[in-house]
Amino acid sequence: MVKCQVILDALERIAPRHLAEEWDNPGLLVGSPAQEVNRILVALDVSDHVVHQALEQGAQMIIAHHPLIFRPLKKLRTDLPLGHRLSVLLKHDIAVAAAHTNLDIAQGGVNDVLAEAIGLSKLSSFVITAQHEDGAVESMGRIGCLPSPMTIRDFALQVRQALPTQHVRFVDAGARPVRKVALCSGAGAEFIGKAAALGADAYVTGDVKYHDAQHAAELGMHVIDAGHFGTEFPVVEQLAARLRQELAEVPGGIQVVTDRSSRDFFELA
Numbered sequence: 001m002v003k004c005q006v007i008l009d010a011l012e013r014i015a016p017r018h019l020a021e022e023w024d025n026p027g028l029l030v031g032s033p034a035q036e037v038n039r040i041l042v043a044l045d046v047s048d049h050v051v052h053q054a055l056e057q058g059a060q061m062i063i064a065h066h067p068l069i070f071r072p073l074k075k076l077r078t079d080l081p082l083g084h085r086l087s088v089l090l091k092h093d094i095a096v097a098a099a100h101t102n103l104d105i106a107q108g109g110v111n112d113v114l115a116e117a118i119g120l121s122k123l124s125s126f127v128i129t130a131q132h133e134d135g136a137v138e139s140m141g142r143i144g145c146l147p148s149p150m151t152i153r154d155f156a157l158q159v160r161q162a163l164p165t166q167h168v169r170f171v172d173a174g175a176r177p178v179r180k181v182a183l184c185s186g187a188g189a190e191f192i193g194k195a196a197a198l199g200a201d202a203y204v205t206g207d208v209k210y211h212d213a214q215h216a217a218e219l220g221m222h223v224i225d226a227g228h229f230g231t232e233f234p235v236v237e238q239l240a241a242r243l244r245q246e247l248a249e250v251p252g253g254i255q256v257v258t259d260r261s262s263r264d265f266f267e268l269a
């Protein structure tokens with residue numbers, strides 16, 4: 001057993017809090033830094049299903065990408081889903097921490113995992129969120145290259161096969177071959193114009209709406225919507241692996257287990 005703070009320190013080394021967007025709510029959201037932990041469950045969301053897994057597997061802490069508490073709470077009603085979940089977590093002394101936009105932006109985080117999975121290399125920054133004194137930048141999303149040009153249809157199939165999703169939707173913006181690809185995990189449709197301006201042949205993200213697709217088509221850039229879940233879930237295993245490395249020296253050992261059974265909320269008919 002170690003104090004929860006030891007885990008939070010490890011998480012800080014992987015996804016430093018200062019990288020997070022101003023509106024975000026990462027860090028310890030439920031519990032106390034003084035709580036004892038010897039098993040951590042890593043997940044994308046703190047759903048009822050994930051809380052159930054933590055109870056079954058004896059995890060005293062959940063680390064998730066999406067913050068369980070995001071907007072200020074005005075009431076904590078245990079007859080409503082969030083309040084009920086919080087009451088179960090508190091009753092069983094399960095701490096919850098989130099690494100959200102800080103994990104998107106961090107080196108080796110959500111966007112790097114996505115880029116590697118879909119076959120991109122020579123990665124560079126996309127939407128710059130901070131610039132350091134030495135000129136180095138932090139960015140949301142990445143731009144990378146495929147080893148050789150391919151059609152948008154073939155690339156869309158490659159993306160589908162690489163990610164935990166049964167389908168992808170794509171905007172075919174014409175015969176333009178795909179080599180330079182911009183991406184933003186989760187919901188990144190707001191950066192379609194930016195990706196086109198930076199010369200991307202294709203843009204990979206999730207949560208794309210009809211008029212976003214229209215905008216991309218008008219700009220002559222292909223877009224692949226691989227889903228919010230599909231573009232983000234791969235980070236779960238990677239985050240767990242990084243936590244195991246960071247916590248390898250802890251006396252007595254810390255078990256890090258992952259949620260492997262959560263699925264996208266969307267089904268196909």
Ligand SMILES: [Zn+2]
Pocket residue numbers: 066185186187228232
């Ligand atoms: Zn997300």
